[in-house]
Amino acid sequence: MGSHCETLIPLCWSQPCYNNATCEDHADNYTCHCWPGYAGSRCEEDIAECRSSPCLSGGRCVERSWAGLYGLVPGLPPAFRYDRAEGYVCRCPPGFAGTHCDEDVNECYTNPCQNGGICENFPGNYTCHCPPADKEGIFYGGWNCTEVLHGCTDHQCQNNGICIPHLKNGQHGFSCICPPGYTGIHCETITTFSFQGNSFLFLKHPQTHKKDFFYNINLRFQTVQPTAFLFHRGEKNTFAKLELLNGYLHLSVQVNNQPQALLHIPHNVSDGEWHSVEVTLARAVILNLLDSSCVESCLNKTSAKIDNESVIFAFQSTFLGSLPVGNSNPLQNTFNTHSAPSFVGCLQDIEIDLNVITPENVSSGSSLNVRTGCAKKDWCDPHPCQNRGRCINLWLSYHCDCYRPYTGPDCAAEYIPGRFGSEDSSGYAAFPVGSTQKENFIISMFVRTRKPSGLLVALRNSTYLYIRVYLEGGKLTMLALNSMKLLGKHSVNDGNFYLITLKIEPNKMELFQSSHYLGFISTPALTIQSKDILYIGGLPDSKETDRNGRYFKGCIQDVRVNNQPLEFFPITNPPNSLINRMLINVTQGCTGDNLCKSNPCHNGGVCYSIWDDFTCTCPPNTVGKACEEVKWCELGPCPHEAQCQLVHQGFECLANAVFSGRSSAIFYRSNRKISRDLTNIVFGFRTRDTDVILLYAEREPEFVIISIHNSKLLFQLQSGNSFYRLTLASSVPVSDGKWHRVMVSMVEPLSQSSRWHMDIDNKRDTATSTAAAGSLNFLREETDIYVADKAFDSLDGLRGCMSTIEISGIYLSYFENADIPTKKPQEEQFIKISANPAITGCLEVDFCSSDPCMHGGICEDFYTSYRCVCPDGWTGTYCEVNIDECSxxxxxxxxxxxxxxxxxxxxxxxxxxxxxxxxIDDCHGHQCVNGATCVDGINGYSCLCAANFTGRFCRYRRLPYTVCGNEERNLTCFNYGNCTDLGGELSCACLPGFVGERCEKDIDECSSDPCLNGGLCQNLLNKFHCLCDVNFAGDRCEIDVSDLSFFLAAELMSSVLAAVGALALLALLSLAAALSALASKRATQGTYSPSRQEKEGSRVEMWNLVQPPPMERLI
The missing domain is CATH 2.10.25.10 (Laminin)
Structure with missing residues (x-):
């Protein structure tokens, strides 16, 4: 630019960059620096981040560069900024979240479902599954289960159908859940059919060409038949058939006469309950039992080579209940195949290829003996079977399964038992085996007896007996030819019936007693021939019977061979096989012998007859089956110190005797009525003697001596034909004061001569002789038997105790007949001959052996008693009491x-x-002065003062006193008391500080505790003085001076700061002087002040001064 175009205009001056991009000039160009989210040379291109559809789940994509949406779209900042224009925001539909709307929001988190509804979350949504009716029967529905459903208020569900209300499109309605046996919108249609036997139901299905090969039959059934026909779908050569065989479901599938599947389910369904079954034929054949009670093996399936073309025509017909036979019906004579018996029972909810069969579906003439509904009757109510028979409902009738030995349609009849051995006769029964019997035999019968022996069963061929069952010792015994004997474990001869079962197989036999298996025996090959004879109770030959258990006495009932009854006395006409039976002395019934005819009860007992036995009602004090034993001991026949012991036909009085060693021996003789062999001696003893005789008897040349020698027990015997002395000695000492039990006996008591054995303390010490000697039968004669010595006048007899000696069950009693109020009835006795009485009452144990004496006491055993000799300081039975020397x-x-x-x-x-x-002389070193006399007291002394002194130690002069009156009547007033005589009335006027009739009492001014703050009060004459603590002052210690010095010092500092010069110094000196004076004053009033104690010590000793008697005691 410029007048001569001399000025270079920057290219960025025209703002070529869009979207707030930064422009950078170059020599001949410029560069636009774009914000993220923009592109192009001049940043004119808005990058479309939403083009890739990043938002999922139906979310809306909003680019951050869309400035017009700011403040309108949630998720964008309030104002647009280019530095944040890159990227996008996903606006997610309800139910989704996340940067890309890829997160499913769990709508169930807020628990939207009410009234027990269960929330199920879905992508972008949720569903509430409303519960069944609550406790009050209210149903809830609606989106959140918040609306009460009342569609069932006037529902039309029939036949106990369950009404379920619902809410659809805002309209209340209901649906019916039908119970088994019903269908229809309102459960108004019955689906149950009753089959009464020889009945069937035929169903024809329309032909359909299915793309998917699938055939299905569902049904419920109820029957008690173990074997029955359920359905047959198809024709003669191609079919699927379902049957019951032995209570199990069996499915067979056949195509073009070729078996394709054979399935079964091992679960009993012939129990009269409803069962559901499903049969499916597709690429696999499936049999499924749908019962809730079936927990395993409820489904069985197999693959099958079945194509639709093979069965499509055959499966157009189905027969239920049975297949028709005969010519009376157009449907019959269609099949000639064998099948199970016709179904008797009920079918319901039959569904074929998803089509429910109802009576309306059955065309006329397509059924036989089929009724609508289930005509089932409980024939077993009310219990037609007698004698505990089990009733089985057969749908159209019933059957009684009878317990043996009952029989008949209602178990009312009973097989008649056969009585063997009535009145001790010999009898038996014989049955031919017959040609109808099998090789394997099962023989069973009921047996009743009280005898320990008797032949029960025997099988005999033309040559020998080869099987026997008999009683031996009351137990069942089985024996076969050339076999071992089998003996049962339990007795059966108690008069009760027992079921005996014998199983015979070719190579073994088994024996049962009721439900108890007794065992088996191996046998050679047994072949039971038709001409063999079965013997019961005995054999024709009595000698042969005796060799095989003897004739049976008792009853046998309900004999069966392979479940065929063999009746002794048939209830009805017997079959031909039993006409040839033979009964010898076998009577009808099971009556027992009357054993009371022989009057078996003794001692006045009353006999009652029971089956083949008797019982006696015995009078008091008698026992035994026949009242033969008297309860002698219940009569109290023995002295109180003795113990009664029953013996055969009598009693004995047993006691322990004490022997003193001086003429205390006792001797006996037999009453010459002893008949038993005397083969043993049993006794007990306790002694400390080391050499003494315990028992001595001699009848030349025979003798027996039992003694203690060198503390060892010694047994010596010479008897019978022996001229040698037999000797046995113990191996351990027995003179220990303890009880020892001894038994000396013949090793072979039935022999005339035998070795002898000695047993001490239950085999603790034993000895057996090597030589033999005879018995003690010489004591049955007039032989003196000495106990505790060998002569009753000896001075060296036993000192100790002996129990009652028993010789082969006959006792040497220490009591004479005069000592026993009841005469001993037994015949065999040893009689006490010596007149000296036995002293009984020996202690059962050696009390001293347990060291009962305590604290060093010495135990002394006197056999009848013991005592403890106690050391000094102890007494009591066991020296357990400490003597109280303080008593x-x-x-x-x-x-x-x-x-x-x-x-x-x-x-x-x-x-x-x-x-x-x-x-104690307390006057030693006393402090009495001024001529006072010390008077000793208890733990102290007193000073007897001279006339003019007083005080504890007589240190103070006595105050004057006055006397008035005359010689006959006068009065002394102490402590300056003024004695006056007013009209003959004498009295004392006391000075302040004194009281009393004679002014003899000093008033204790300290009694009111006048001193404060722990001050110590001193009683003075008519006043008191307080000794104060260091922190208190005043007459009564009422001034607290603990912080006075600090207070004054603070005041002084204030004065110094306010004053000037000499005045301040003067004030300080004055304050110091005041403090010094105050401290000096407080020190003389403290609890402890040496200067004051020194100054006022004489007054301190007078605090307890002035008692009117001149003598004061030191307490």
């Missing part, structure tokens, strides 16, 4: 502390000595 109050002036065999006195003040009996 005699030995401490005269002190407290006693008990010790062990001693005591200690704690003396009161003023006393000393072992028993505090000495009064």
């Amino acid at each position: 005699s109050n030995p401490c005269i002036h002190g407290n006693c502390t008990d010790g062990i065999a001693s005591y200690e006195c704690s003396c009161e003040p003023g006393y000393t000595g072992e028993n505090c009996e000495e009064d």
